[in-house]
Amino acid sequence: MNPNQSRHALVAIFVVVLLFSSCKEIIEYSPYQNIVKSKWKKQNVSNYNKLLPEADEDFTPFRVGLISDSHSYYDEFEKQVKYINTRSDLDFIIHLGDVTLSANAREYDWYSDIMNNINVPVITIIGNHDCLGNGYDIYTEMFGESNFFFKYKDVKFVMFDDIIWEKKVTDPDFEWFDKALVNDSEYVHVIPFAHIPPWDEQFSLGNEFLYNQIILRNNLNLSIHGHGHSYGYSQPYDDVNYLSIPAPIRNELIILDIQSDTIKHELVRY
């Protein structure tokens, strides 16, 4: 290589390095990669911490916004976020799962990017789509444990990971769920949330029966789910009320109105 060529080669390498260092966002090692930005690690934990110290206070009525299945409805999700931000009555938001379509790395990033524009903290539950590829592990890095519960103003919120097919298991961890639902601290309410409702085809007949039995034996009468993309409020097994949360494409927001003696919900069209 003559000196002229080596000069050109050096310039080329310099330009490439400069280009690379100036646009980190454009670097992806694999769509299946599990590399979560430090600002987006364990967001369920950091978002819960934002609810403190109010979370430890004694019960006073409060309202929570419920959203779900935002995967691939990015524009509609942005619209929903915009609407949520016009309200000042919501203490926090719960996303009922399916934040991605195929659990690809950038889909998780896009969800976090939009979700963080909501001006109250968001707690995110795992959905079946979120478990494809390395999705389950990305979820635990980005949000935390997939089975968890937390306390807010003497109300216990129990978030149950009931994904079966995508996690290649036969049963969800019903033992954990049963224990988590116990009212062990004189909670005013205990409210279970899970992405998939028990009547879905992922549940065997036994699992469907067991889910409802666990709710009943803990003396609860409300279970909240996503997955169906549309609003629903029904009593398929008589005593327990099942609330289904719509996807952003419906232009609806469900508001949970938690009072000392009852839990009401309201569907708002925007």
Place this chain on the structure above:
Amino acid sequence: MLLAIAPVTNAQGDASDTIQSELPKMLQNAYKTRTVVIKKDTVTYRHRWFIPGQYKLQYAGSIGFMSIGFGFAISPTYQPALFIGYLSENFGGSKNSVVSISLKNSFYFTKEPVFKYFKPYGGLSINWGNTNNTFNRLPDYYPKEYYFQNKIHFAPFLGGELRFDINQRYFHGFGVYTEFSAFDAYLLEAIRTKYVKPHMALSMAVGVTFYLR
């Protein structure tokens, strides 16, 4: 098999007699032309057709933290390469490791370099991702067409290479390339949503190519 009967003067024909005499013995043997008589036809072919003429080392580009590629100059414009890429916690910082195999079909837009060194190209890459929970066919317990397969993805790409001649025993040239590819699932979101802008579907790769004599 098509390559096996490619005549001596095929696109890899950068090995003139004078160069061949200077080549290391190993490559001289590999380059030696051979003949085979099929019925009454004599077919002359280059024995080394299967030895890749291009060796690539790539950083990023959605097929691994680093990947190595083996390329063939089928014609001056069509030059595919097979890449094997790897990503893991210690090699790229991903908590899950991924092995990618990628067939990159590159088509050069010009036969001769533009501005003496620059060769722009584009094409379609077929990427096969091996990690947890990827599948070609859905396990039986899913209803029909519940999910689309997530193991094989397509990624169109555009790139450019700066190619330089070198006078080296085994290699006659090297190139530095940069390319931008768009993973099909991201591209689809960029097309159907306003939120995902076209640049958000792009993935950049940088790499070097060494051209065997």
